[in-house]
Amino acid sequence: MSEMTVSSRSLTDRMMRAARLDVALYNEVEADLTATSQALTVVVISSVAAGIGALIAGAMRGQPSLAIGGLVGAIVSALLGWLVWSYVMYLVGTRLFSGTATYGELLRTLGFATSPGVLRIFSFVPVVGGIITLIVGIWQIVTGFVAIREALDLSTGNTIATIVVGVIAELIVLFIVTAILGVLGFSAALLTGGLG
Numbered sequence: 001m002s003e004m005t006v007s008s009r010s011l012t013d014r015m016m017r018a019a020r021l022d023v024a025l026y027n028e029v030e031a032d033l034t035a036t037s038q039a040l041t042v043v044v045i046s047s048v049a050a051g052i053g054a055l056i057a058g059a060m061r062g063q064p065s066l067a068i069g070g071l072v073g074a075i076v077s078a079l080l081g082w083l084v085w086s087y088v089m090y091l092v093g094t095r096l097f098s099g100t101a102t103y104g105e106l107l108r109t110l111g112f113a114t115s116p117g118v119l120r121i122f123s124f125v126p127v128v129g130g131i132i133t134l135i136v137g138i139w140q141i142v143t144g145f146v147a148i149r150e151a152l153d154l155s156t157g158n159t160i161a162t163i164v165v166g167v168i169a170e171l172i173v174l175f176i177v178t179a180i181l182g183v184l185g186f187s188a189a190l191l192t193g194g195l196g
Contacts, residue, residue, distance in 0.1 A: 011038050018042075018112040018143060026150035029112050030105045039111025040079075046117030047078030053123035060124060078114070086110045088170055089148050093162045099152030109147035116140050 014035075017025035029035040051071030086106040093099035093106075116139040123129040149159040 011041060014038065014112060015042055015045075015115040015118070018115040018147075019139070021143060021146050023146065023150060025112065026109050026147050029108045030101070030151050032108070033104070035108050036104060036111075039108045042111050043078055043082045043114050044075065046114040046120070047075045049118045049121035050074050050078075050123065053121045053129070057124035057129070082111060082114070083107070085166070085170075088166045089152070089162060092166045092169065093148065093152040093154060093158075096165060097152070097154055097158040097162050099154050099158070099162070101151045101153070105151045106148070109151040110144060113143035113147040114140060116143060 014025060014029065018029075029039065048071070051074040054074065055071050087103060089110070090101060090103045090106045094101060116136050119132055119136050123133045125132070145159060145163065148154070148162060149156065152159070152162065154162060
């Protein structure tokens, strides 16, 4: 059996275990320094699956060009979201709630927590696709919770608090960035005479 086949099976096995909320898997990838590239692969696979679902849905609506841009956007936003969310959870969990983890440990566990996202490839299916997308969204919240709890070695209460504070922090940053971009856009429009 080739090394590639063993590696693929290992990745597939890990993704299945992550989706099944196998706590041992999250501890395994937390400790496995070589699993970062696998976690990245999981995030890409999950976002490509979502993008393909959106692409098919767009084609069914007669808008394939919008869907192609959506596919690229989905991959880029998933990767950035994974990097930023992992860092926010690392900062909040270690600084405010005395969690013990490195950024890499959170990166790996949260990468594998996106495993259920593969099912979003079916999001184009009429009626059922919306239900699948909802279920996958809830499922990924739960896998993310387990990933954060296990990586940071926190109690359930402190894990919930870490997530709540992290979400609030991200919303505040998003609000500030949006406000700055809005002011810059408004200023640029005034300077170029675009408003009058």
